[in-house]
Amino acid sequence: MYDLPEEIKAAQDSTKEINMQYDFTTIMDRAGRDSIAADIIPVKGAEVREGFTKIPMWVADMNFPTAPSITKAIIERAQHPSFGYFSPSKAYYDAIISWQEKRNGVTGLSRANIGYENGVLGCLSSALSAFTQPGEAVLVHAPLYIGFSSVFTNMGRKIVASNLQRDKDGIWRMDYADMEEKIKDNRIHFAVFCSPHNPTGRVWEREEIEQAMEIFQRNDCVVFSDEIWSDLTLDGHRHIPTQSVSEDARRRTIAAYAPTKTFSLAGLVGSYHIAYNPLLRDKMRKAGSLSHYNSMNVLSMHALTGAYSDEGAAWVDELRGVLSDNADYAYRYITEHFHGVTLARPEGTYMIYLDCAGWLAEHHKTCDELLRAGIAVGVIWQDGRPFLCDNTIRMNLALPHSLVVEAFDRLDKYVFNVVQH
Numbered sequence: 564m565y566d567l568p569e570e571i572k573a574a575q576d577s578t579k580e581i582n583m584q585y586d587f588t589t590i591m592d593r594a595g596r597d598s599i600a601a602d603i604i605p606v607k608g609a610e611v612r613e614g615f616t617k618i619p620m621w622v623a624d625m626n627f628p629t630a631p632s633i634t635k636a637i638i639e640r641a642q643h644p645s646f647g648y649f650s651p652s653k654a655y656y657d658a659i660i661s662w663q664e665k666r667n668g669v670t671g672l673s674r675a676n677i678g679y680e681n682g683v684l685g686c687l688s689s690a691l692s693a694f695t696q697p698g699e700a701v702l703v704h705a706p707l708y709i710g711f712s713s714v715f716t717n718m719g720r721k722i723v724a725s726n727l728q729r730d731k732d733g734i735w736r737m738d739y740a741d742m743e744e745k746i747k748d749n750r751i752h753f754a755v756f757c758s759p760h761n762p763t764g765r766v767w768e769r770e771e772i773e774q775a776m777e778i779f780q781r782n783d784c785v786v787f788s789d790e791i792w793s794d795l796t797l798d799g800h801r802h803i804p805t806q807s808v809s810e811d812a813r814r815r816t817i818a819a820y821a822p823t824k825t826f827s828l829a830g831l832v833g834s835y836h837i838a839y840n841p842l843l844r845d846k847m848r849k850a851g852s853l854s855h856y857n858s859m860n861v862l863s864m865h866a867l868t869g870a871y872s873d874e875g876a877a878w879v880d881e882l883r884g885v886l887s888d889n890a891d892y893a894y895r896y897i898t899e900h901f902h903g904v905t906l907a908r909p910e911g912t913y914m915i916y917l918d919c920a921g922w923l924a925e926h927h928k929t930c931d932e933l934l935r936a937g938i939a940v941g942v943i944w945q946d947g948r949p950f951l952c953d954n955t956i957r958m959n960l961a962l963p964h965s966l967v968v969e970a971f972d973r974l975d976k977y978v979f980n981v982v983q984h
């Protein structure tokens with residue numbers, strides 16, 4: 564823990580919820596502790612000015628201690644000092660089946676439908692090699708999670724993006740006509756659907772998923788549904804699994820999940836897919852096995868069973884409240900104080916995606932200058948342009964509330980509303 568200025572300590576104390584069971588207020592010093600969030604500045608040429616602490620608000624992991632049930636499970640396992648070859652336990656599969664039932668209302672899931680994956684991106688690359696050829700086009704939505712772009716590029720697949728559009732209320736919507744046209748024009752048979760959506764924070768409603776899936780059905784597309792953010796919906800929003808919207812959706816979709824985003828376990832690695840259709844299931848299994856790299860780590864298996872437990876569920880429920888408060892605060896602060904910056908009201912994930920076009924035009928600044936100005940005062944935010952939308956910045960809100968308050972205060976005073984003398 565580092566020594567905090569008095570005003571942050573006061574804000575920290577004032578946000579401590581009396582009834583909170585878990586710790587979402589302590590400011591963890593992650594510097595030098597295996598954390599790119601704390602140790603890397605993601606914008607070239609940017610530096611933090613002397614006198615400002617770093618507030619990590621970029622890569623998608625969290626600045627909270629993880630659920631105690633996870634550390635307990637890992638420590639218990641580590642105390643048995645033998646780490647030889649192993650097979651995934653029944654407890655591992657049972658934990659996933661029970662979590663999916665309790666959190667997502669999934670029924671009829673069995674061990675045979677679950678496949679371990681060394682990361683959702685690895686799972687996507689297996690799916691691409693199982694169902695597409697190099698040079699073939701795949702349909703995605705833009706803004707597009709940067710990790711997807713690098714998988715497509717590395718695997719020589721052609722990205723065809725259908726732009727999400729903000730409606731009159733600022734809500735990001737799919738453009739169904741455009742999706743279908745692009746699928747037909749490019750003879751596409753593989754689509755990636757991100758639900759909830761990173762970076763826009765959209766939690767799709769059932770009718771929206773149904774409409775998208777009808778298009779995929781009409782055009783015979785295999786669907787890769789990335790639901791890694793499914794546990795992190797904000798107040799008033801509920802995740803609908805893509806496979807649950809119709810019998811056809813269940814058969815044409817490979818769904819990817821993980822406890823890594825929900826519980827901030829990315830450094831432990833450990834995702835999984837669900838596929839009901841025997842053709843998809845067997846092809847995924849084969850594609851995933853070919854590299855001989857796609858094997859589980861024993862501590863990651865125990866982390867999952869600790870996470871997908873009753874205590875893990877209670878922790879996530881508290882976390883969702885904390886993230887909802889942070890998202891409300893950020894949304895209100897930006898819309899009230901940062902003229903020329905717009906964003907959709909966050910519905911899920913802990914990322915927000917700022918459209919700074921108005922502010923940049925009004926102040927004759929470039930996006931690079933704006934990014935550097937924020938980082939100069941310790942707000943380590945991320946260039947949003949590689950997510951395929953101009954003039955954008957992506958921010959991570961998974962921090963103690965006091966730090967979110969501090970970050971927006973600095974952005975207000977030193978970046979967006981600087982008084983020119």
Ligand SMILES: Cc1ncc(COP(=O)(O)O)c(C=O)c1O
Nearest residue numbers: 623682683684708761789791834
């Ligand atoms: C939508 C989405 N998919 C996948 C990932 C990465 O998943 P993994 O670490 O399991 O490869 C992320 C990480 O931020 C993400 O936001």
